[in-house]
Amino acid sequence: MQKLTLKKIAKELDVSISTVSKALSDSHEISKDTRQKIQAFAKLYNYRPNNIALSLKNKKTKTLGVIIPEIVHHFFTTVVSGIEKVANERGYNVIIGLSNESFSKEVINMDMLANGSIDGFIISVARETQLKKDFHHLHETINQGMPIVMFDRVLPEIACDKVVVDDAEGARKAVLNLIDAGCRNIGIITTEDHVSVGKLRTGGYEAALKERNIPLDEGFELKLKDELNEEENIEELAKVIATYLKDHPAIDGIFAVNEIYALSAMKAARYLGKHIPKDLKVIGFTDGMLSKYATPSLTTVSQHGKLLGEKAAFLLIERLEKDHLEPPFETIIVETELVERESTKQF
Amino acid sequence: MQKLTLKKIAKELDVSISTVSKALSDSHEISKDTRQKIQAFAKLYNYRPNNIALSLKNKKTKTLGVIIPEIVHHFFTTVVSGIEKVANERGYNVIIGLSNESFSKEVINMDMLANGSIDGFIISVARETQLKKDFHHLHETINQGMPIVMFDRVLPEIACDKVVVDDAEGARKAVLNLIDAGCRNIGIITTEDHVSVGKLRTGGYEAALKERNIPLDEGFELKLKDELNEEENIEELAKVIATYLKDHPAIDGIFAVNEIYALSAMKAARYLGKHIPKDLKVIGFTDGMLSKYATPSLTTVSQHGKLLGEKAAFLLIERLEKDHLEPPFETIIVETELVERESTKQF
DSSP states (O other), X not given: XXXXXXXHHHHHHTSOHHHHHHHHTTOTTSOHHHHHHHHHHHXXXXXXXXXXXXXXXXXXXXXXXXXXXXXSOHHHHHHHHHHHHHHHHTTOEEEEEEOTTXXXXXXXXXXXXXXXXXXXXEEOOOHHHHHHTOOHHHHHHHHTTOOEEEESSOOTTSOSEXXXXXXXXXXXXXXXXXXXXXXXXXXXXXXXXXXXXXXXXXXXXXXXXXXXTOOOOGGGEEEEOGGGGSGGGHHHHHHHHHXXXXXXXXXXXEEESSHHHHHHHHHHHHHTTOOTTTTOEEEEESOOHHHHHSSSOOXXXXXXXHXXXXXXXXXXXXXXXXXXXXXXXXXXXXXXXXXXXXXXXXX | OBOOOHHHHHHHHTSOHHHHHHHHTTOTTSOHHXXXXXXXXXXXXXOOOHHHHHHTTTSOOOEEEEEESOSSOHHXXXXXXXXXHHHHXXXXXXXEEEOTTOHHHHHHHXXXXXXXXXXXXXXXXXXXXXXXXXXXXXXXXHXXXXXXXXXXXXXXTSOSEEEEEOHHHHHHHHHHHHHHTTOOSEEEEEEOTTSHHHHHHHHHHHHHHHXXXXXXXXXXXXXXXXXXXXXXXXXXXXXXXXXXXXXXXXXXXXXXXXXXXXXXXXXXXXXXXXXXXXXXXXXXXXXXXXXXXXXXXXXXXXOOHHXXXXXXXXXXXXXXXXXXOOSOOOEEEEOOEEEOOGGGOOO
8 A cells, every 4th residue: 555645635535735734733723523534534544644753753864854945946955065064974864855835845745754764854945835824834843853943934933943144134235235336226126025035135125225315116126926936937037127127217226136036137137228237236145156157247145055054954963962852942144245246346 | 772874884893885785785795704794783783774674665655766966056956856847747756865976975875765765766876986886786776676767877787767868969969060160179178987978978079070080189188087076176177177278279169068167168268368259169068057147158968957857757657656677678868959059159
């Protein structure tokens, strides 16, 4: 017989994965009837939930589970390389699962790995998880005694160790840099508000403008839909940004919350015959390979991804080796660094 | 008690991981004494080798294990995105382990995942594995009934399904393109011979020159050491290539076996005041993001990484679902495509 998973129970009983997971942890969010039905089914088919696996806790696997939202993504892979470095130095293996920005894939992957394969998680949550605000799988994992370290996209609702960059401060410094370079009409290209880091960076942008008494023009804030992050929509992305730049011809500086948005803004500016950096200065968050090789090369806010990964692995291994799962928890804030290149040069 | 791993046995008995693994599979390459010692130790501490896990084979995990040599690498992550796509469509999960180009990490990761976490492997082997020519861990996995699909860096010594690109043919087409664009002194920047794809691509380069009666100048073949692929050696890499270009001023075309070598060649040419594409035309293998955004944009041989991953997942899932592990095995060759951009433009 194939192994029974949350997903299969959900499919069999025609309910959501989240409902199954909540019912199995006896959550009162789920009606008594549904809970009993799901629990009976799980019992009948011998479903082995995490807490049973975890009750065998003495058996350490010396393996860390890492869940990232995307893999064709320089920042996340750089973080993983930092996790690997420290894990290997300390004698741990690393296995990686992808959520592909999907809530249910995140739940399924955590469920799969927590079943005895790993000692703890390092995770950056999916966009959809942030949007749904359904965190039961994280609460449950922690409640069952498996430590979690969150990085980058962290959740205030979850009590655990965290590693982040100073998103708001990094954005603030970037926008101040644009102002100092002579920009007076600064636009921001950002994500929808449910992406925590996008929101924080937007906050830093607004703070910098306020600090220098530049009025906030809401039309200057371009919030891009999640779909535009898909690789197949890369042309569409540049077009949306070109329309925005055309609608706001006064814009002379752009702060973009990620590298692809920044490079797409440069491409859009080229469509419109705008010279970078003469007519438009651009800064992007995340210092990846593309920023270095772009023409003009892109000024960025470096996130030190590898260091983030090293810190996350360190925090998790320390908890595991001290077998100390209780509060207080730590949040390490890694400072960002402004890397100045051609896209913000003054003339 | 912590779980006993191959690595720990090796450390405890002060032998190599490879020796432990061979001794446990009762290989006669290992002396009888050593074998008995290792087997006794493993038995004493209850080591659970793969074949025990595999004897529980009825318990399908519906999970595929993927082992890649590097994660901060556009090609490998693109392949993984293709694997994920097909796996998800077919109801499978994917977990990823990294070898970091190390033989022993590859062995450890395969050992860990084969212990009941997955149903089969998709793997591109580490440089060091190709160099050592020690493939016992792959033979063993297959002998114990767990299917493997190899991609990109495949081994003729291993009987399994494979997915590759037409490396030699792709290289040949690229070099013919340089000749047609007027180049007569074409250099190649490649890896050491133990990297299978580097060797195949070098073969394609040599075939194209022969076909057009251009004599082969061995000085034109620059074989770069593995260390130069490390991210921290990126400046050193450009310097080595600059010296090579200086030593061979006649070179008017470069075929590089990967994107980073190609971009470094363009950087080196700039150091020497050579104009691209007027003085020097460049083509790189692997069509990544950097090629598109580079200035001048880079002509490349596209490997269709995502498609490679899709094919590999398809082959593995078919074997698993038909429960058919015997020969004949299949090798799917995915055609490469020359993507012409600015770096080979004619004047």
